Amino acid sequence: MEEKIAILEALIFASETPLAVEKVAEIFPDLKRDEVINLFQVLAREYERRERGISLQEVAGGFRFQTKVEMAPWVGRLKVVRPVSLSPSAMETLAVIAYRQPVMKAEIDRIRGVDTGGTLKGLLEKKLARIVGRKDVPGKPIIYGTSKRFLEVFNLKDLAELPTLREMKDLRSSEDNRD
Amino acid sequence: MSYEIKLDVFEGPLDLLLYLIRKNEIDIYNIPVALITSQYLGYIDAMRSLNLDLAGEYLVMAATLAHIKSRMLLPAVDDGGEDEEAGEDPRAELVKQLLEYQMYREAAGILAVRPLLERDVFKLGALPEVVPDSAGRKDGRIEADLFELVEAFRRIVAGLEAVEGLEFSVEKLSLAERINEIMEILSREGQISFSELVGERQPLSPGRKRIVYTFLAILELIKLRMAKVRQAVPFGEIRLFLAVAGEPETAKMQNVEV
Numbered sequence: 001m002e003e004k005i006a007i008l009e010a011l012i013f014a015s016e017t018p019l020a021v022e023k024v025a026e027i028f029p030d031l032k033r034d035e036v037i038n039l040f041q042v043l044a045r046e047y048e049r050r051e052r053g054i055s056l057q058e059v060a061g062g063f064r065f066q067t068k069v070e071m072a073p074w075v076g077r078l079k080v081v082r083p084v085s086l087s088p089s090a091m092e093t094l095a096v097i098a099y100r101q102p103v104m105k106a107e108i109d110r111i112r113g114v115d116t117g118g119t120l121k122g123l124l125e126k127k128l129a130r131i132v133g134r135k136d137v138p139g140k141p142i143i144y145g146t147s148k149r150f151l152e153v154f155n156l157k158d159l160a161e162l163p164t165l166r167e168m169k170d171l172r173s174s175e176d177n178r179d
Numbered sequence: 180m181s182y183e184i185k186l187d188v189f190e191g192p193l194d195l196l197l198y199l200i201r202k203n204e205i206d207i208y209n210i211p212v213a214l215i216t217s218q219y220l221g222y223i224d225a226m227r228s229l230n231l232d233l234a235g236e237y238l239v240m241a242a243t244l245a246h247i248k249s250r251m252l253l254p255a256v257d258d259g260g261e262d263e264e265a266g267e268d269p270r271a272e273l274v275k276q277l278l279e280y281q282m283y284r285e286a287a288g289i290l291a292v293r294p295l296l297e298r299d300v301f302k303l304g305a306l307p308e309v310v311p312d313s314a315g316r317k318d319g320r321i322e323a324d325l326f327e328l329v330e331a332f333r334r335i336v337a338g339l340e341a342v343e344g345l346e347f348s349v350e351k352l353s354l355a356e357r358i359n360e361i362m363e364i365l366s367r368e369g370q371i372s373f374s375e376l377v378g379e380r381q382p383l384s385p386g387r388k389r390i391v392y393t394f395l396a397i398l399e400l401i402k403l404r405m406a407k408v409r410q411a412v413p414f415g416e417i418r419l420f421l422a423v424a425g426e427p428e429t430a431k432m433q434n435v436e437v
Contacts, residue, residue, distance in 0.1 A: 095287035114191035
């Protein structure tokens with residue numbers, strides 16, 4: 001067990017992308033999937049317990065080491081911090097894509113009430129959004145979705161981890177409490 | 180060409196409407212259309228006087244508001260329930276749209292405060308380290324902007340004035356040719372300074388026309404993203420570089436703004 005955890009730590013460290021459970025399961029053929037997941041959890045807890053600067057985080061379908069949020073001001077001094085800069089319109093567009101995917105541009109335009117073309121292009125360039133395919137209706141419009149990079153950048157395990165949207169009917173019922 | 184200056188306060192007509200609703204402390208399900216319409220039009224006028232070009236969506240919404248307002252003024256006609264929309268509040272569609280937009284805007288707000296990679300959390304060796312200032316003098320280039328390029332151009336032309344006599348240009352120049360020449364040099368050398376480029380092959384007097392063509396060619400190459408201009412220090416020599424296609428991801432990201 002201890003040895004396997006040490007190996008796992010090395011694997012995560014050396015992996016360029018978040019290390020998936022499946023990948024580790026291939027490397028440890030004698031372990032069941034549950035046991036591999038358990039290894040990850042033990043290691044993650046260990047990192048959590050040691051009050052150091054690194055944590056083991058589950059993102060984009062795998063695990064990666066990343067600095068803790070509290071460390072950001074210090075790490076920023078070392079790095080040329082050039083965070084993904086997203087304007088409010090880019091964030092809105094990204095939110096619509098994330099929650100409604102696969103979604104057509106016309107649908108995003110309708111929800112936001114403005115033309116989304118430029119913003120959408122920016123998101124595609126930053127690889128936060130991607131073209132998923134074409135809808136099988138006349139004109140074959142392009143449909144968009146979020147990318148794996150979106151999960152990585154926003155620290156999300158998967159799309160299910162997105163904060164749940166308040167449903168329309170919830171909005172309706174809470175109208176009395178509005179200011 | 181008209182430039183659209185976006186008022187950064189509003190993301191669009193829906194955002195403006197939500198703002199007016201909040202500002203007036205109005206119940207979103209019972210919007211006083213006349214009041215909101217007149218305020219909305221007031222903002223449109225203000226924005227128009229600031230902008231050279233107002234996004235068309237704002238005008239569409241103004242028309243929608245006017246339409247709703249006119250329907251509200253009409254008495255609720257009850258012609259035996261034939262009209263499917265007879266009983267419906269003319270504002271219903273707009274309210275639904277506003278609520279939906281508001282929901283996604285909130286979602287965007289929630290996303291924005293998540294720990295962001297390369298802002299709040301960092302992964303292994305993801306970004307280049309800061310180049311220290313002392314070493315930076317040599318390597319830390321700054322991107323030269325258009326004004327510096329124009330200034331360099333002005334300097335060279337001004338220097339030319341002094342030695343200029345009558346000039347008979349026998350040299351035939353074309354912009355395409357000059358672009359090709361520069362690209363040839365760049366692909367051979369990788370980089371060249373602006374003054375080398377204009378003085379090249381004709382060290383005594385490059386000729387005004389040649390400088391102009393060189394300058395235009397550089398602008399064209401930058402526009403086509405085939406070349407980059409950099410300056411090591413402010414007012415220093417401007418150097419032209421071949422734009423490399425396979426640049427590191429992080430370097431690219433720094434130049435892209437949404």
